[in-house]
Amino acid sequence: MKIAIIGQGGHSKVVRDVIKAMGNAEIVGCLDDKFNAEFFHEQILYGPVDASQRIAEEFPEVKFFVAVGNNKVRMQIVKRLGFPEEFYTTLIHPTAQVSEYSKIGPGSVVMPCAVVNSDSLLGTHVIINTSAVVEHDSKIEDFVHISPTATLTGNVTVREGAHVGASATVIPGMEIGKWAMVGAGATVIHHIPANSTAVGVPAIVKMKEVTGGV
Ligand SMILES: CC(C)(COP(=O)(O)OP(=O)(O)OC[C@H]1O[C@@H](n2cnc3c(N)ncnc32)[C@H](O)[C@@H]1OP(=O)(O)O)[C@@H](O)C(=O)NCCC(=O)NCCS
Known part of the structure; x- marks a missing residue:
């Protein structure tokens, strides 16, 4: 699989490591509006976010991933790109524990050592950060960020765009x-x-x- 990463801040560094650890994907593009021109470095295309349109047209097999930690900014970029959901990939680090009875939407990432347990439903462009725990029957909507080592005990609902800070705990059934x-x-x-x-x-x-x- 070929992947273009959008966003070149701190969060994207961890996303890049997840992609490398997965071992089945090649990064072909790194886009961010901090670049005002397109250039190649080590066979990766660097350039502004708008270069994604051309990449999508020229390489229909490429998947995209918006690697921006701020939920609002991530949503704004996704809306600006206007790509259908199937243009995005889901990233799961090999050390993460994800139940086969859970569902994770495109554009979402599960970071190293995180856990997503049975019957949890995760939307699109969600971040389950390093060592976070999403217990059974939880519902996580689009553009949510569950920070490192936060714990959602069973049956927790996290609505669109919410951010649960590092090491926070949410008891069962809360919204x-x-x-x-x-x-x-x-x-x-x-x-x-x-x-x-x-x-x-x-x-x-x-x-x-x-x-x-x-
Ligand atoms: C809650 C949070 C967003 C508030 O940030 P902020 O708006 O800049 O707030 P301030 O630092 O001005 O603090 C405002 C008040 O809240 C208190 N406060 C802030 N964060 C707090 C926390 N986590 N726990 C307890 N009190 C907190 C401050 O002591 C201050 O209290 P006061 O008004 O009585 O003096 C931030 O402190 C926080 O916890 N962020 C989580 C970040 C995180 O986990 N990121 C993960 C990245 S991967």
Whole structure:
């Protein structure tokens, strides 16, 4: 499989390592608007994001992956590209444990040592970061980020664009609202409203808006 990576920040470095560890894919493009011209280096095409249209036309077998950690920016790029879902690939690191009874959408990545257990449903362009745990029957919508070592215990719902911070824990049956932020180390024991920021143990809504970034 040939892959073009979109985004050249910190998150894309880890994505690149996942692709290499999978061992069945070759990176043919690295695109980011920080490049204002196209050039080849070690047989990889570097260039601005718009070069993806030409790559898609010239190499119909290429899959794309938007490797941007910020959920909003990732969504904006996906919308800007306008590609159908089948243009994207799903990346699963060989050390991740993914149940055959789970489903993971295109454009999503499961990082090293992460776990996705039975009957969990993950949408598109989701990040399950290093050593995160998604327990059984959880539902994760598009553009969500579950940060390193965060734990979603069973039957948790994470709505579109929400970000669960590093090492946070969400107890069974809770729902994290759309585009909400759960701070690093929080323990969520109540539903978290959409667009709010919740922090602490137990997690309380600290800000009725999302202020922090990735
Ligand atoms: C929650 C978070 C987004 C808030 O960021 P912010 O808007 O810049 O907030 P500030 O640093 O200005 O802090 C605002 C208040 O929240 C508190 N706070 C912030 N993060 C907190 C956390 N994780 N746990 C407990 N309290 C926290 C601060 O102490 C401060 O309290 P105060 O108003 O009483 O002084 C951020 O601190 C955080 O936890 N991000 C997680 C990042 C992460 O895990 N990334 C993974 C990348 S792979």
